[in-house]
Amino acid sequence: MNQSDIIAASSAILRKAKNLGAHLSGFAAVDDLRTAGAFTFAPKMPGAGQGVGTRESDMELNPGEVNWPDHARSILVIAVEHPREKPEMDWWFGRISPPGNKILVNIVNELCEWIPNTFEIKPFHFPYHVEKGGIYLKDAAAMAGLGCIGRNNMLVTPEFGPRVRLRAMALDIAVPSTGPTGFNPCSQCGDICRNACPQNAFGKTMYTARKYGQTVLPARDGTYARPTCNQQMEKNIALAKEESGQGFDKPVKIIKYCRVCEQSCPVGK
Ligand code: B12
Incomplete structure (x- = not known):
């Protein structure tokens, strides 16, 4: 595909994602993600691959490590709003994953069918769990311009604040990135999120730039205590x-x- 075909295809894909029900979507480059915060930090993080929301790896991955499909050049990230008045979108019914997650899975499944039928593009649907071949979705979304990583360690979007859930797919073509943006609302509210945490998971510095060799840390400044959050x-x-x-x-x-x-x-109220 030439560059103008790629631009036209990328606009059409974003439109299709919206028509299928994605509230936000954007593209990030795989090369940019390889060096983004979570991708470089997770393999060094004590307790990576453990706790709620993680699975046994059947892909011979080291804890925290990501498996990039060989052909992946760009990532399409989509977000679906989880509004306050619909808490059930986020509930687990026994071992059945939340209804909100099913909406995301269905949208990406439909895109994975539509894209190769419409363009010469090979898609790949990332599973949720990194241990099963997934990627770090918040960093991907921030790099795709959907929002920023807030002081609550979540993706915060201008439209919905952090009340979104994410899913991603890979494409085998280099689509221009739609982010990151300069959006940064977190200097303004006096850390309402951190002060509200029932476990005080942001109470002390857990990770430092000196020890981990990077300045981009969980919750930006290394204060998000994942094991404490996991206890909750x-x-x-x-x-x-x-x-x-x-x-x-x-x-x-x-x-x-x-x-x-x-x-x-x-944000986004
Ligand atoms: C494992 C996991 C958990 C674990 C650990 C969480 C964690 N953050 O480590 C537990 C069970 C504790 C958990 C809790 C929660 N989770 Co969770 N979780 C995941 C999962 C599967 C992987 C996350 C992970 O391991 N990250 C790796 C660590 C190292 O990264 P990190 O802590 O985010 O820190 C990095 C970033 O902050 C980044 N960073 C900092 N500043 C900047 C700036 C830029 C520009 C960039 C690019 C990056 C960046 O650098 C840090 C590393 O140095 C993802 C799904 C996925 N596949 O991504 C969902 C996910 C992150 N969880 C999600 C949610 C909603 C939650 C909870 C609210 C619980 C709930 N109701 O579901 C809480 C929120 C906790 C919090 N404040 O972070 C959503 C977040 C949506 C959003 N708006 O951000 C995700 C994306 C799943 C989804 N369905 O969409 N989760």
């Missing part, structure tokens, strides 16, 4: 109660993970 997630699992859920013929355990750092963020 374990607590949420332990507190899950059997409830009746739509589409379930008998009561099912519903896990409602903590979202305080997300819900308290004033």
Whole structure:
């Protein structure tokens, strides 16, 4: 494909993503992501590959390491809003992943079918878990211009604050990046998110530039304590109660993970 075909295809892909239900979408270059914060930090992080939200790797990956498909040149990242008034979008029904995640999976599945039928482009749908071949979605989204990494360590978007969930696919062509942008709302609110954390997970410096050889650190300044946050997630699992859920013929355990750092963020209200 020549450059003008690539530009036309990339605009058409963003339009299609929107038509399929993505609230935000953008492109990042794989070469830029290889050196982005989470990609370089995670393999050095104590406890990488452990805790809630991680799986056993069947890909011979070291903890925290990402497997890039050989043909991947660009990433398309999509975001779907998880509004406050629809908390059930984020709930786990037994072992069944949240309804909001299914929306994201369906959009990317449809794009993976439509793109090669429409253009000479080979797509690849990244799984969610890094251990299973996924990528670090917040950094990908920040590099694609969807928002910035906030002081709550989440992707914060101008439109919805951090109340979005993410999914990504790879393309085998080099599409111009749509980010990063200079969006930076976090100097203005006095750390509402950090002060609201029920576990005080932002209470002390966990990671320093000196020790880890990089200045881009969790929650920007190395204060996000992942093991402490993980304790809250374990607590949420332990507190899950059997409830009746739509589409379930008998009561099912519903896990409602903590979202305080997300819900308290004033951006995008
Ligand atoms: C493992 C995991 C967890 C673990 C550990 C979290 C963590 N951040 O490490 C636990 C279970 C504790 C957890 C908790 C939560 N998670 Co979680 N989690 C993941 C998962 C699977 C991988 C994250 C990871 O390991 N990152 C690696 C570490 C090293 O990176 P990091 O902590 O983010 O730190 C890096 C960035 O801050 C970056 N950075 C800092 N500044 C800048 C600046 C720029 C420009 C760039 C590019 C990067 C950058 O550099 C740091 C490294 O040095 C992702 C899905 C995915 N595939 O990405 C979801 C994901 C991050 N989680 C998500 C959510 C929603 C949550 C929770 C709110 C719980 C919930 N209700 O789901 C909390 C929020 C915790 C928090 N404040 O960070 C969403 C975030 C959406 C968003 N708007 O950001 C994701 C993307 C999943 C999704 N469905 O969309 N999670």
